[in-house]
Amino acid sequence: MSSSNTEPAGNVKAKCLPTYLLLDTSGSMLPFADTLNKTLDHLYDTVVKSPRVSEFAHISIISFNTSAHVVLPMMDIEQVTALPEVMCGGGTRYGDAFSLVHERIDVDVPALNDAGRAVLRPAVFFLTDGNPTDEEGSWTEAYSRLVDPTWRRRPHVITYGFGAANSDILGRIATKAAFLADEQLDQQEALAGVLSSMLQSLVTSARADQLLIPTDVPGFISVPVEYTD
Amino acid sequence: MTTMGGSGWPLGRVASIASLGQLGRTIATNNGQSDAIYELDRHPGFLFKQYKSFMVAGDDASRLDGLTGLLDSATAAERELLGKASSWPRCRVVRGNETIGVVLPRAPDIFKTEFTIRSGRTTRDYLEIDWLAQPKEACDRRGLPWLSFSARLSVVRDIVRIAEFCERNGVVYGDWSYANAFCSFNQECGYVIDIDGASFGPRPQIFSHMWEDPLAGGAAVTVTPVGSQQPTDTLTDRFGVALLAARCLAAQRDTNAALQSLYEQASRHKCPKISALVRQAILADKRKIRPRVATLLGEIEQACSKLGQTGGGPTTQPGGVPSQPGANVSSWRSVNGKIGAAPNTGSGSAQRRPAGPPSAAPASGRPNPGRATPPTSRPRPPVPPAAVPVPPPKSGPEGGRVASAGGGGMPPPTSSSSGSASAPRDISAGQPSGGFDGEALFDCLMILVLLVAVGLGVWWVFF
Numbered sequence: 263m264s265s266s267n268t269e270p271a272g273n274v275k276a277k278c279l280p281t282y283l284l285l286d287t288s289g290s291m292l293p294f295a296d297t298l299n300k301t302l303d304h305l306y307d308t309v310v311k312s313p314r315v316s317e318f319a320h321i322s323i324i325s326f327n328t329s330a331h332v333v334l335p336m337m338d339i340e341q342v343t344a345l346p347e348v349m350c351g352g353g354t355r356y357g358d359a360f361s362l363v364h365e366r367i368d369v370d371v372p373a374l375n376d377a378g379r380a381v382l383r384p385a386v387f388f389l390t391d392g393n394p395t396d397e398e399g400s401w402t403e404a405y406s407r408l409v410d411p412t413w414r415r416r417p418h419v420i421t422y423g424f425g426a427a428n429s430d431i432l433g434r435i436a437t438k439a440a441f442l443a444d445e446q447l448d449q450q451e452a453l454a455g456v457l458s459s460m461l462q463s464l465v466t467s468a469r470a471d472q473l474l475i476p477t478d479v480p481g482f483i484s485v486p487v488e489y490t491d
Numbered sequence: 492m493t494t495m496g497g498s499g500w501p502l503g504r505v506a507s508i509a510s511l512g513q514l515g516r517t518i519a520t521n522n523g524q525s526d527a528i529y530e531l532d533r534h535p536g537f538l539f540k541q542y543k544s545f546m547v548a549g550d551d552a553s554r555l556d557g558l559t560g561l562l563d564s565a566t567a568a569e570r571e572l573l574g575k576a577s578s579w580p581r582c583r584v585v586r587g588n589e590t591i592g593v594v595l596p597r598a599p600d601i602f603k604t605e606f607t608i609r610s611g612r613t614t615r616d617y618l619e620i621d622w623l624a625q626p627k628e629a630c631d632r633r634g635l636p637w638l639s640f641s642a643r644l645s646v647v648r649d650i651v652r653i654a655e656f657c658e659r660n661g662v663v664y665g666d667w668s669y670a671n672a673f674c675s676f677n678q679e680c681g682y683v684i685d686i687d688g689a690s691f692g693p694r695p696q697i698f699s700h701m702w703e704d705p706l707a708g709g710a711a712v713t714v715t716p717v718g719s720q721q722p723t724d725t726l727t728d729r730f731g732v733a734l735l736a737a738r739c740l741a742a743q744r745d746t747n748a749a750l751q752s753l754y755e756q757a758s759r760h761k762c763p764k765i766s767a768l769v770r771q772a773i774l775a776d777k778r779k780i781r782p783r784v785a786t787l788l789g790e791i792e793q794a795c796s797k798l799g800q801t802g803g804g805p806t807t808q809p810g811g812v813p814s815q816p817g818a819n820v821s822s823w824r825s826v827n828g829k830i831g832a833a834p835n836t837g838s839g840s841a842q843r844r845p846a847g848p849p850s851a852a853p854a855s856g857r858p859n860p861g862r863a864t865p866p867t868s869r870p871r872p873p874v875p876p877a878a879v880p881v882p883p884p885k886s887g888p889e890g891g892r893v894a895s896a897g898g899g900g901m902p903p904p905t906s907s908s909s910g911s912a913s914a915p916r917d918i919s920a921g922q923p924s925g926g927f928d929g930e931a932l933f934d935c936l937m938i939l940v941l942l943v944a945v946g947l948g949v950w951w952v953f954f
Contacts, residue, residue, distance in 0.1 A: 276701060276744075307608045313621045313629065314669045340629060345609070466522060469670050476521055 275380035286390035318468035326359035327352035356394040357401035384417035391425030440485035602673040607634030621669030623739035641798035649681035665723040667731030693722035733772030762794035
């Protein structure tokens with residue numbers, strides 16, 4: 263048998279999508295804490311059942327209120343042994359969230375590269391139920407740094423709002439798609455719908471090996487996106 | 492009505508959407524070419540897959556009619572195979588003259604399994620075939636059995652049987668990957684889905700990372716560029732199904748490691764031709780010399796009858812103790828039932844170190860007493876000559892499973908997810924070296940008998 267001199271077929275770097283879930287855990291989210299935790303469970307349960315999804319989408323969860331925190335570092339979800347039980351309180355400082363995810367991307371992407379993965383542009387799923395409580399200039403500056411076109415690792419941003427979230431702001435933050443929950447919809451259901459939508463994105467993206475975003479989310483209206491990359 | 496055997500669909504090969512009756516529960520949305528997949532309340536066991544309108548091409552009607560028509564021209568045995576091992580489309584669905592979707596059988600429940608998820612709880616869902624290509628530790632974490640080589644062979648046989656039917660009938664499947672097949676660890680069988688996208692003759696290539704045909708279009712390239720319009724044909728399918736077989740038989744996702752492991756296991760199980768044919772299909776530098784799927788199937792069928800079809804395996808207790816700090820976290824919920832108290836909470840940049848819950852501890856590899864064992868006492872059959880020379884493949888620079896190593900600055904996972912040295916071994920089939928299995932016992936006995944015979948001979952000569 264003759265063999266090719268090239269790399270054995272199918273033996274290329276596995277692609278991986280660094281996925282950040284930015285969760286608003288401010289005081290106004292308190293009524294939704296239970297739903298939030300349950301839907302995180304569901305997200306985990308679904309992803310771990312499919313190796314191709316869990317290998318493709320490495321997920322990190324960042325919560326933000328008065329400050330921002332990494333509650334689940336970027337890792338293969340198969341290696342996760344505990345899920346955070348998030349609690350809510352405090353303000354809604356967008357700026358800290360954007361700064362922290364910027365910081366984490368600079369750590370996580372090289373680490374994934376070092377691990378032999380072909381790393382795709384990160385995806386940030388931003389979930390909020392309110393307006394920023396930090397000053398306009400403060401959070402917009404952090405946001406601009408995050409999506410700076412000259413930064414090679416700038417992420418795609420998809421925003422989901424419900425409750426008192428502002429559609430204009432959601433549209434300003436998103437680079438790919440923005441969704442606002444229908445006011446008529448039960449907001450607990452809306453929250454569950456957000457994570458289902460994100461999950462569907464990951465499953466579909468894993469199949470296509472590239473980020474695919476839903477064009478519509480049941481119970482949500484699509485918000486025009488101001489900045490697109 | 493039954494979903495098995497290709498019969499049981501009452502409405503013919505073309506049906507109007509109205510004739511399907513009320514659409515039932517939506518089981519998937521916005522998935523690939525389909526807008527949604529619905530249950531059919533009036534026809535239990537069947538699903539209606541509604542295509543995105545912009546995805547329906549002009550020639551889809553004749554293509555789908557050709558596929559469904561094969562059910563009518565197939566022999567009874569073939570129909571039974573298509574029913575048991577594939578979601579072969581049953582009928583094209585139209586609204587007026589427009590093709591809007593297809594009716595497919597729902598995969599039987601035997602392809603669902605219990606997954607251990609969090610805190611020992613279980614959930615039931617379809618078992619995707621890439622679990623066959625997972626290391627033992629990953630299966631242990633989800634409470635899945637670890638299959639013997641012969642059981643894997645049985646699962647792969649079903650997949651290859653469908654591939655062979657396609658090849659024989661000029662059907663190009665074109666999308667062999669983990670995403671398109673289920674398996675049953677208990678029944679040791681496989682099931683191919685998404686056949687409605689198959690075509691007769693070459694079709695545009697479906698880009699599927701890690702599954703690209705390196706020789707698509709005749710050029711020896713390592714990676715087919717995204718968006719390439721190189722056609723996919725039966726020769727591409729030979730590559731794809733061989734790659735899937737190699738990974739599933741060897742429980743390895745990395746191609747080098749899979750070929751190496753398959754070579755060792757197939758040799759040990761006296762079916763080296765399977766390894767040789769798979770290797771030729773994957774590594775050949777000319778598409779034309781890729782062996783026919785029928786040839787591979789023949790060897791697999793022969794090996795299955797020789798080895799029997801046994802399987803099953805141990806479940807391993809979940810491992811790992813989390814201790815991830817994090818603000819806005821009141822406690823931690825174990826995903827494996829072994830969690831302790833809430834870890835310390837960190838916030839702000841000072842706590843933004845890349846630390847988190849430690850990786851799962853390596854699961855114990857104890858064998859299951861109920862597990863099938865290889866034949867230990869029967870004489871070994873003669874070794875069939877290999878079709879082609881089969882040197883052990885070299886491990887390349889990406890020979891390990893570094894692809895699934897944890898990232899994000901995390902310490903390397905303690906479970907064996909990297910490095911070919913930690914590759915799982917089918918313990919029912921023995922270890923490549925140093926293992927003590929039935930064949931080793933046979934060898935020992937033969938040596939003992941030989942020594943006794945020599946001793947007796949010496950005694951006879953001198954005394």
